[in-house]
Every structure is written in structure tokens, then in C-alpha cells.
Amino acid sequence: MEYILEVFLDDYRLNKIKGSPVEQNIEAIFGGELKVLRVKVGEEVKNEILKAFETARIDSRACITDTPVAFKRALFEEIAKQKSLGEEVVKAVLAKIEEIKQLAAKESEYLPPPDIETD
Amino acid sequence: MSELYFKRPMPHGGKLVERVITDKKVAKKYLKACEKYCAVYDIKPTLHYKRGVPVRNVYREIMSVCYGFFSPVEGSMTSAELESVLTKRRLLSGWVFPYPILFDISKEDFKRLGVSEGDRLILRLKGKPFAMLDIEEIYEIDPEELANRTFGSPETNPEVVQEKFDDKHPGWVIYRSHQPIILAGKYTIINEPIFKPPFDRFWVPPRKCREIFEQRGWRTAIAHQTRNVPHVGHEFLMKNAAYTGDVEPCHGILVNAIIGVKRRGDYPDEAILEAHEAVHKAGYIKPERHMVTFTLWDMRYGNPLESLLHGIIRQNMGCTHHMFGRDHAAVGEYYDKFATQILWLKGIPSYGFDKPVNEVEGGLLIRPQNMREFWYCPVCKEMAYSENCNHSKQKEKLSGSLIRGLVAEGVQPPTVIMRPEVFKVVVKWWKKFGYPFVNEKYVQWKEEELEVDLPDLD
Numbered sequence: 001m002e003y004i005l006e007v008f009l010d011d012y013r014l015n016k017i018k019g020s021p022v023e024q025n026i027e028a029i030f031g032g033e034l035k036v037l038r039v040k041v042g043e044e045v046k047n048e049i050l051k052a053f054e055t056a057r058i059d060s061r062a063c064i065t066d067t068p069v070a071f072k073r074a075l076f077e078e079i080a081k082q083k084s085l086g087e088e089v090v091k092a093v094l095a096k097i098e099e100i101k102q103l104a105a106k107e108s109e110y111l112p113p114p115d116i117e118t119d
Numbered sequence: 120m121s122e123l124y125f126k127r128p129m130p131h132g133g134k135l136v137e138r139v140i141t142d143k144k145v146a147k148k149y150l151k152a153c154e155k156y157c158a159v160y161d162i163k164p165t166l167h168y169k170r171g172v173p174v175r176n177v178y179r180e181i182m183s184v185c186y187g188f189f190s191p192v193e194g195s196m197t198s199a200e201l202e203s204v205l206t207k208r209r210l211l212s213g214w215v216f217p218y219p220i221l222f223d224i225s226k227e228d229f230k231r232l233g234v235s236e237g238d239r240l241i242l243r244l245k246g247k248p249f250a251m252l253d254i255e256e257i258y259e260i261d262p263e264e265l266a267n268r269t270f271g272s273p274e275t276n277p278e279v280v281q282e283k284f285d286d287k288h289p290g291w292v293i294y295r296s297h298q299p300i301i302l303a304g305k306y307t308i309i310n311e312p313i314f315k316p317p318f319d320r321f322w323v324p325p326r327k328c329r330e331i332f333e334q335r336g337w338r339t340a341i342a343h344q345t346r347n348v349p350h351v352g353h354e355f356l357m358k359n360a361a362y363t364g365d366v367e368p369c370h371g372i373l374v375n376a377i378i379g380v381k382r383r384g385d386y387p388d389e390a391i392l393e394a395h396e397a398v399h400k401a402g403y404i405k406p407e408r409h410m411v412t413f414t415l416w417d418m419r420y421g422n423p424l425e426s427l428l429h430g431i432i433r434q435n436m437g438c439t440h441h442m443f444g445r446d447h448a449a450v451g452e453y454y455d456k457f458a459t460q461i462l463w464l465k466g467i468p469s470y471g472f473d474k475p476v477n478e479v480e481g482g483l484l485i486r487p488q489n490m491r492e493f494w495y496c497p498v499c500k501e502m503a504y505s506e507n508c509n510h511s512k513q514k515e516k517l518s519g520s521l522i523r524g525l526v527a528e529g530v531q532p533p534t535v536i537m538r539p540e541v542f543k544v545v546v547k548w549w550k551k552f553g554y555p556f557v558n559e560k561y562v563q564w565k566e567e568e569l570e571v572d573l574p575d576l577d
Contacts (some may be wrong), residue, residue, distance in 0.1 A: 006521070008530055029515050030495050033533030034525075055384050057520060060445070060456075060492075064521030066384050069527050108383075109560060110553045114529045118547035 003046040004063045005090065007076050009035040016076075020083045033054030039085050043093070049070070052097050053104070069111065121350045125339050125365040125439045127332065128484035131431045132191025132214045134273070135325050139185050139308040145311040147576055150241070150248055158232040159241045160224065162249065164566045168296040172559060173566035175293045178244050179331055179361070179379050179415035180220055185250070185308045186324035188414050188432045194305035195222035201301075205268045207471040208427065209282035213481040217427040218419060219269060222252060222306075223260075223298040240302065247573035248310050255304040266294035270421060270453075276469040279423060279458035288453060289382055290419030312571035321392050323412040330435040332371065339364045339370035341440035341488060342433035344448065346418060348386045348545055350537045352493045352517040354403055355502045360442035360488045361408075372409045373438055375429075378570060379417035381557045382450070384523065388565070389414075390548040394541045401540040412436070415570065416558070422454040423462040427476065427483075434485040441571065442488045463487035493517070495535060502535075526555050 007013075009026065014035065017023050027036050041049075046064060051055050055066045074096065078089040093100070127248045140146045141474045151573070159528065164173035183189050191214055196204065200211050203217050210216045234240055240252045270284045270291055284291040285547035314322045323331065332340055347353070361369045374395045386394070392411060399406040414432050419425055425448035426441075426505050433441050464487070465474035466479070476482050494514040496503040508514070517536055531542055549555040 006524065008525060008528060010530060029497075030535045031497060031500060033535055035509065049317050057451075059520040061516045061518060061521075063518070065518070065524055070431065072524070073530060099562040105534070108554075108558050111527060111549075111555060112529070113546050113549040113553075113555070116531070116546055118543050118550065 001043060001062070002040050002060070003042070003058065005039040005067075006074060007037040007039065007072065013076055013080075015117060016080050020080070022079060022083055022085055023098075025085055032035065037078070037079060037085060039090060041086070041087050041090050043089075045087055045090050048094055049090075052094070058086065066102070069107055070100050070103035074100055081096055097116065121299060121364050122228075125367070125486075126437065127239055127329070127338070127437050128434050130187065130190045130325065130435045131483065132212065134190070136184065136190040136193050137186040137187050137326065138193060138306060139311060143576065149251065149309055150468060150576065153241055153251075155252075156242050157239045158234050159243060160228070160232060162244070163415060165223075166297050167292060173562055174296055174343075174380055175290065175417040176380070176566060176569065177222060178249065178569070179417060181242070181250050181306045181308065182312070182415045183432075184220065185306055187321055188325060189216075189220065189428075190325070190431075190435050193533055194220075195252065195301065195303045196220055197256045197303040198301075198529070200303075201260075208424075209471065209481055215427060215476065215479065215481050215483060216431070217421065219265065219294070220401065221260075221297060222302045222304075224300050224302060225298045226300055228298075229300040234302070235575060237317060244312070244571075245569065245573050248457045248576055249573060250306050250308045250310075251314070252302060253304045254302050258301050258303070258478065259294060259299050260297065260301055262295050262297045265297060265484040266291045269294050269419075270424070271469065276467070278467050279455045279461060280453065280471060281455060282453045284453060287419065287451060289450060290421050290425075293417060294382060297384060306429060310573055310576050312573055314571055315568075317393055318413070319572045321376070321396075321411050321413050321516075323410070323436075325435040325437070328373070328412065331385055332437045335371065335407070337371035339369040339439045340373050340437065341369040341442055342429070342438040342485070343372060343374045343442055344429050345374055345376045345391065345395065346381065346385060346390055346448075347519055348537075349398055350517050350519065350522055350532075350541075351502055351535060354398060354538070355493045355504075356442060356444060356490055357409075359493075360440075360490050363440055363488050365439075370408070372404065374409065374411045375433060375436065375502060376413040377413070377416050377418050378413045379415060380562060381418070381424055381564065383559065385557045385564075386555070387548050387552060387557055387561055388570070389551075390545050393547070394544040397544050398538065401538060403538060418448065420450040422449040423458040423467060423470065426459040426462060430476065430483045430485050430487075434483055438485055439541060440486045440488050442490055444490050445492055460487075460489040463489060464471065465533055476490040523556065
């Protein structure tokens with residue numbers, strides 16, 4: 001079975017991959033309101049991710065979700081670096097797993113809230 | 120026409136359990152009489168049997184029993200009642216009930232208390248008198264056996280159980296973490312806790328809820344179970360499920376959130392309640408037709424079993440219907456995704472239901488409204504129901520996880536996924552807790568603070 005890692009793109013990320021081959025793989029979803037890149041992985045890599053991060057899970061769309069922000073950030077950086085959406089980008093991220101876990105541990109205490117007005 | 124109208128169902132078991140002494144003078148008398156002869160026990164959270172983090176607080180069960188959410192259950196179960204629940208999912212009276220409800224203490228505490236059958240135990244919460252337990256029976260359990268028998272296994276419940284329950288399942292962990300000595304007997308609250316904001320706005324026990332339905336003229340009301348902040352898929356589930364009713368769509372939608380210890384990655388309870396409120400405050404559903412409430416319960420994530428408890432709670436609150444979706448109250452792959460719907464449509468013999476829940480003796484009167492899925496369809500350009508929309512190849516599924524991913528990265532979800540007013544509520548509590556989701560720090564804080572304070576009885 002194939003599993004999917006989604007990487008959402010804001011303006012910063014869109015700029016970073018502008019002109020690269022992966023730009024052609026950007027998908028617009030939810031009526032064009034959200035832009036996303038999808039990386040497909042097999043059973044083995046999926047299991048490695050679930051093993052590495054206690055919070056990670058598979059949702060009803062076969063997407064691997066609830067991975068730490070540090071992992072997602074590293075995944076995007078690797079995509080931008082390798083200009084690829086192949087499984088090798090995930091493997092490259094998993095090679096730095098200890099470093100990512102350390103960052104993730106800090107993230108489980110605090111995440112900066114977006115600067116929007118609340119009541 | 121009136122013969123086509125649905126009647127509000129009676130409480131499960133025939134009458135609402137109400138075991139709360141509201142008159143402080145009477146409560147003080149009870150306490151005074153107890154001073155010489157009753158032992159006192161300070162309620163403490165149940166800690167994870169391996170990791171030591173809070174996974175449950177029995178005070179929530181005492182509240183839900185005494186205010187009638189769990190009617191006809193009146194207290195901590197005797198050994199015979201426990202056996203009946205585990206083997207047949209029935210109380211000794213014959214009424215359906217899915218889960219063990221137990222007051223458990225350690226062997227050390229039992230020795231220290233020196234109580235025996237026939238004694239009354241005063242239960243303190245946050246250092247103040249809270250409730251009494253009239254001990255009918257004292258017995259010992261094996262927590263691992265309790266946890267295994269509560270949920271079953273692929274061998275004993277092959278119709279719906281797919282994986283062996285283990286310490287990754289939060290409900291199994293709760294029962295596995297129970298202390299071995301059970302004090303069985305009826306609870307009575309002698310000092311009504313005061314809910315803190317924002318919980319105070321949403322505390323509507325069954326009797327009060329039925330009164331509100333009457334005042335609002337809600338002949339029919341459909342319950343929506345939640346442990347999440349609502350995304351637009353939830354909103355469409357509520358709106359569309361509510362088209363059922365009798366001769367017209369349901370008059371009311373009762374959102375009933377389960378409030379208690381949550382998993383890491385869930386949203387904080389405060390955000391869940393206010394986010395649902397935001398749906399009607401912002402007019403996506405008229406406030407006259409939508410009410411947000413909660414039940415105190417540390418969720419067991421037992422999919423079909425949990426749906427039975429949900430049916431009981433909401434029938435007790437006066438609902439005529441209950442919506443059930445895919446993966447109801449589920450976690451992981453332990454159950455078939457539609458286990459709850461199987462239970463309510465066909466029954467699950469191995470859990471004691473050879474017929475649907477509404478057709479067995481001692482069963483429920485609340486009607487299930489079993490719904491499939493909602494997704495965003497880029498062809499229809501709307502939130503579509505899976506059994507209507509034939510663009511399944513193009514479908515874009517919403518999931519809580521997808522939204523959590525966006526939120527964690529600080530990306531505001533598009534309006535078509537999450538209403539901006541709902542997102543604002545998420546951010547409001549994010550600012551308060553420094554984190555958008557439940558983390559260990561929140562769980563520790565919440566389990567120290569709880570949802571309530573206790574007034575002085577003096």
C-alpha cells in the first residue's frame with residue numbers, strides 16, 4: 001500500500017521551489033484555497049515514521065499525519081534541496097532523525113501562536 | 120398527525136438517577152453524623168500503570184452518575200454487576216450498559232482506611248468534602264483481566280475487533296491502570312462542585328436539558344458526539360443528520376462534548392466547547408436550533424461500546440436521535456471502521472447483541488442516524504455526502520489530522536475547511552496554553568486544576 005506525506009505550501013515555500021521541477025507537482029485543493037505537495041512512501045518508510053514519532057498516525061486518506069512540525073519542515077527543506085518528491089527525500093530526513101526528535105521534543109512544550117486577533 | 124410525532128424517550132432504565140444533596144444544611148448534617156464513624160478518602164487521579172501520567176479521574180464518573188448522565192447506574196458496581204456488564208453488557212436489572220464503573224483504591228489505601236461492607240466513606244476532592252460512598256461490597260480485581268474483558272479481542276469479538284488491545288489504546292490503559300481493590304456502592308454528592316469558566320456555560324445535566332428542550336419546543340433533538348473542535352465536515356454532518364426527525368427535521372441539535380483526560384494531539388477541552396459555540400454564534404447554525412453541552416468522562420475510545428454509552432447519555436438528556444459516523448469514538452485500527460453502525464443496524468452477538476440495540480430487551484429508545492462521510496467535492500464545488508456525490512475519484516477528504524497539521528504549522532485553514540470564527544477560538548486557547556493541542560503539560564495542569572472548584576461547606 002502507498003502512504004502519503006503532505007507538505008502544505010505558504011508563500012515562503014512557494015517561492016523556494018519556484019522554477020524547480022517540483023513546482024509542476026503542486027496541487028491546489030479545497031477549491032484552490034490550499035496548495036500542497038504530496039510525497040508517496042511505501043510500507044517500510046511509513047513504519048519507520050510511525051516508530052520514530054509517537055503522535056504520528058494514518059488518517060482516513062492514507063496520509064501520514066500528526067508528525068512533528070520539525071519533521072515537516074525538514075521534509076520541505078529536503079524537497080527543495082533535492083528538487084524531488086521521491087521516497088529518497090523522506091529517507092534523507094529519516095537519516096537525521098535524532099536531530100529532528102530533539103527539535104520535536106522542544107516543540108511539544110511550546111508552539112508560537114499565529115498573530116491574529118482573538119476575543 | 121400527532122401519531123406520527125416522536126415522543127421524547129424516557130430516561131434509560133425508566134427514571135433519571137439524581138443523587139445530589141443540594142440543601143447545604145442537610146449536607147452538613149450528613150457530614151456531622153459522619154465525623155466520628157466515617158473514613159475519609161481524598162480522590163486522586165488514576166495514573167498510567169507504566170508512565171505515571173494521569174489517565175482518568177474518578178470524580179468525573181461520580182458526577183456523571185449522580186447527575187443522571189449514566190442512569191440507571193447509581194454507583195460503583197458490585198462484583199455481580201461487573202460480571203454481568205463484562206459478559207452481557209447488561210446491568211443486573213437487565214438494562215444495557217457497556218462499561219464497568221468502579222471506585223478503585225490501592226491495597227495500601229484500603230488498609231489505611233480500614234473500611235468494611237456497610238460503612239460510609241466520605242470522598243474529598245481538592246481537599247474538600249465532595250461525595251459519600253455507601254459501601255455494599257469490597258472485592259479485588261485483576262486490572263489486566265478487567266481491561267481485556269472490557270474491550271474483548273479479535274478471538275472473542277471477531278465481528279468487529281481487528282487487533283488485540285494493548286497499551287497504545289487509551290481506554291484499555293485506563294482499565295489496566297485501575298487499582299485492585301473495588302469499593303462497590305451508591306454515590307451521593309453532598310457538596311455540588313462549581314464549574315469554572317468556560318465549563319460553567321455548558322454544564323447542562325439531564326433534567327435541566329429536558330427542561331430546556333421543553334422550553335424551546337424541541338420535540339425532536341439529535342445528538343452530536345464530539346471530542347474535537349468542529350471543522351466544516353462536522354458542521355455538515357450536524358446539519359444533514361438533523362434532516363431526519365419525524366414529520367419535519369429535528370428541532371434541535373444537541374452537541375455533547377466528552378470532557379476528560381485526552382490524548383496528546385487532541386484540542387484542549389476549553390477550545391472544543393467554545394469552538395462548537397462559535398458555530399452558532401457566527402450563525403452557521405441558528406442558536407435557537409443548536410445547543411452545546413458536555414459530559415464528564417475520560418473517554419475509553421471503545422467505538423461500538425462507547426456508542427452505547429453515548430446513546431445512554433443522550434437519551435437521558437432527552438434526545439430522540441443520535442448521529443453516528445465512521446470511526447465513532449475510535450482510535451487506531453482496533454475496530455472495524457463501521458463497528459458502531461453494525462451494532463446499531465444489525466447487532467454484535469459477541470457483545471451480547473443478537474439484534475440492533477433498539478430491539479433487544481433493556482435496550483435503548485434513542486434512534487440511530489447512521490451517516491457515511493462528507494468530503495469536499497471540487498466538481499460539485501461544495502461539501503458533499505458520500506452517498507450522493509459520484510465524484511469519488513476527485514473527492515478531497517477532510518480529516519482532523521489534516522487540520523491539525525495546518526494549525527501546527529501556523530497556516531490558517533481555508534474557510535471551506537474550518538470556519539474563521541472556530542479558528543479564532545483555537546488560537547485564543549493556544550495563546551493561553553502556549554500550545555494548540557493537548558500536551559503533557561496541559562494534561563498535568565488540567566488534572567491538578569480539574570473543571571471544578573469545591574465550595575466550603577462551612
